[in-house]
Amino acid sequence: MRTAQGEAEGLMVPLPSWRDKEANKGGMVRAALWLEAEVGLGNVFTSGQLRKAFPDEEQIGRRLRDLRDYGWRIDTHRNDDSLLQDERRYVHRGQEVWTPGQAKAPERKASLTAAQRARVLEGDGFLCRRCGIGAGESYGDDIETSLLNVARRTVSMPDGSSETQLVTECKRCSTGTTDRVVDLTEVLGRVLALSTLEQKVLAKWIKADRRTPSALESLWGLYRTLPQGSREAVAGAMNAGENEYKGMGQ
Structure with missing residues (x-):
């Protein structure tokens, strides 16, 4: 070893x-x-x-x-x-905690006040910003319901500085994770690289703070849940429709 x-x-x-x-x-x-x-x-x-x-x-x-x-x-x-x-x-494996003087725990951050937590939870719509679950909702596995908390995130700002921002997460999403760094410059760059139409669609999602899948995306999600035999039947129907379309053009 x-x-x-x-x-x-x-x-x-x-x-x-x-x-x-x-x-x-x-x-x-x-x-x-x-x-x-x-x-x-x-x-x-x-x-x-x-x-x-x-x-x-x-x-x-x-x-x-x-x-x-x-x-x-x-x-x-x-x-x-x-x-x-x-x-x-x-x-x-992290620090060698068995070696005297080698392991140093991070400094404990000051606890948030009740008012700070309330502002963050309200600003995030009382939803986990990773999975979208609300407070007290079931995960669908009949094991537990959600418990929301406020987590700290390190954000790299466009001016090169870093700052700690607060975000709502459920206990399940935050368990076992280490500090994640958000690169705001990268996010803004990807937004500006979108086409005008894509930016309009994104703006609607941002305003509503939710994204509604299109009919095509919903159908794709349903297709992915089908057994193999049913998926083959869908693929066969698609091929038959494509061949019929080609035949009409001849």
């Missing part, structure tokens, strides 16, 4: 043992070492396996989540559809 420092020097540097409670203080450090030694990057584990490995740590799930503050990423079924409710995927 290599550490980041060992890889940079081209050396094999063994990690401390996650079983050593004396040398590795705290459940968070031991959980990180367990992920490296027992799970492996990109692999799946369950909450049951985690609890079995740390029977003496009552809050081991919370200690695992604490790793996110140090750049670690562990996905759940909320942001990875291939995972079951009890499964987790070890996606990215």
Whole structure:
């Protein structure tokens, strides 16, 4: 097993043992070492396996989540559809929390006031700006209803500066994600590159704060849900119609 420092020097540097409670203080450090030694990057584990490995740590799930503050990423079924409710995927290794002086948690940002949260939620129409779900609505999986919160986004401004802006997100969309940077210059450039007709259509969507799919787009979405035999029937009908049209032109 290599550490980041060992890889940079081209050396094999063994990690401390996650079983050593004396040398590795705290459940968070031991959980990180367990992920490296027992799970492996990109692999799946369950909450049951985690609890079995740390029977003496009552809050081991919370200690695992604490790793996110140090750049670690562990996905759940909320942001990875291939995972079951009890499964987790070890996606990215962050700072070496087991190395004294190496790991530094980001500075805690000041909490938002109730008035600030209310203004953001109202300005966003009480909708998650990623998936569009409203407060208390069902996701359609009979597992949970939505809970809206206010997240911070770093926005790169056209003048080259950066600023933090607030946006509404549901708990499911924000779970397990790291800070995302929005490049406003790129967005504005793509808007200006649209044709006049496309800009008018976009302006209507912006004014209504919603996008209504066209009849063709709705039909395409319906077609994609059909079984293979039905999709073949639709394709056959399209081919027959095209051939009939060509025959009329001869």
